[in-house]
Amino acid sequence: MINMESEKKIRIGIFWLVCVLVVLSLGGCSSRARDMEQVSKEERIVIRFSHVVAESTPKGRAAKRFALLVNERTNGRVEVQVYPNSRLYKDGEEFKALLEGNVQLIAPATAKLTEWFPEWALFDLPFLFESYEEVHRAMDGEIGRRLSDLLLKRNMMALAMWDNGFKQVSANRPLLWPQDFASLTFRIMPSKVLEAQFAQLGAKTVAMPFNEVYSALESGMVDGAENPPSNMLTKKFYEVQSHLTISNHGYLGYVVLTNRQFWESLPEDIRKVLEDTLREVTQWEREIAAQENEKDLELIKKSGKIQVHYLTEEQKKAWKEALQPVYRQMEEFIGKDLIEMARKL
Template sequence: MRKLLLVILVLAFLAGGCQTPARDFEQVSSQEKVILKFSHVVGDNTPKGRAARRWAQLVQERSRGRVEIQVFPNSTLYKDGEELAAVQKGYVQIIAPATSKLTEFSPVWQLLDLPFYYEDIDAVHRLLDGPVGEKLKQSLFARNLLVLAYWDNGFKVMAANRPLVKVSDFRDLNFRIMNSPMLAKQFRRLGANPVAMAFSDVYSALEKGQVEGSENPPSNLYSKKFYQLQKYITLSNHGYVGYAVVVNKSQWEALDQKIRQLLLDTLQEVTIWERQEAFKQNLEDLERIRRAQGTKIIELTPEQRKEWQRILMPLREELAQEIGEDWF
């Protein structure tokens, strides 16, 4: 019977591809191994990729092998346009999408996409680790999603095949963006054409000329080699990119309480480490791009930066009308 059951499970897996049914964690005995699939879209050598591996390693060690987090990087299982649906359906248990992706469920997540709104990374952390971060989490409960932590990528720079100094330099450029209304409005105000696209498709699109610009923290530009296809990088630091570590809410609540506590305690520790490493890695990867000498690095003067801000700051008032002034 066991062999027959194994054959049936294998056939079911092959028929459904990666979209395996959700495991019923309520049926896991106190001695049975718990396996959690963690799907993400960036490389192992990025801040998110390294943190995912670190969390998995520590959990396995501290649970003495009873709990295993299997990490699937680089869109191995799902593209960033697919992973939210995958975790909702229980095909994977953990994802860490950019917060911009969560705007499709609630417009309040556009707060984190506002350009030139956050003074520094500490300001972002105060927001996410306080009452606003809790309210953002609550906005996803009805979608069967639970945010466990907020991870950093960093502040974005602009990369393109021509220098971006004045606002007029953006005119008619096709810019890859994540699928967020705020990001689309940002580039339209700059005069560019926003093109929403999965992260895994960006290199090919740049190579083929389907898009001519992108906004990313330096760690993404370096790890995915986007800088090799874009001759100019402007150090605008105009917007924040972060990740929400998200689980399937019902599957999470079905886990044994001790396992949940182990995962949370370890994740809290890893989050502190990840934020420090993200800041450090962006500095190091920007220096690596400089040394490669194939890309010109542009620094905005205070006057040039004010011109960008003048065009983009009204987006704050537009968002306030949409989600309510109370959020601000």
């Protein structure tokens, strides 16, 4: 039986134990407590950013950097949640998710827009651009503005344009001359220009989502594909192809898109932070894209799993001549004036 003196000591001990626990909880979680006091659940804006490539690619790294900077610069008021690698939505599903408000940001390849806006197929034309500088002049100038204005018709807005890089072509035999493509089947993104490009070389095409490409190459469903080195490395396409040609025959870029209704519903101060941060991240992304593709190509070569070929000037000239008819075929589809504007760059 506990006497009064013992009971008093127990009560005092419990009191001090509670005090210590309270102090520890406040000290250890002070930042979280402040965050919750600064931004209520009702005030927090959640932006879901879905994309289909790996986190380690230029696009994946830029999306992550954008999220971190926005969360920091808004003191937690805006939380950008990034879902890479088709974790949330696959190719072909993202647009529906964006328009229905299930995600707020996506960054599809320009070719994915051509189903609704054929003018965007401009960026798929072979050998249209010789350098990143030419691409950026098109993106950031009158061509980019004209293409972006088209998106408003479907309740979408273009917020930025990011680089992936120049495409190289892979297969299980060397591709050095136009005739080497004959009878092969290539995976492409949905694009009339890309269909015409390979048809002009005597090859067939299959349009399929990006997340299915590895298994299609491995199984032999398709014989080859076109990708920048960053995609080839992160998705390990070089492990299921025996030959890679450094052709730089086409450009692959992305458009950061949002739902127009969602964007216009945001407070003006929040929109400004997002826009300013996107401009900064876009510049950074473009710088690392070129660097990463060079580094990734070296890693592919060092793997020893694929033979890498470089086109000679004579071979490159033959490719350009063989693909020239694609421009005439696509004039009505894309717009002759738009093509001429790009060629003048």
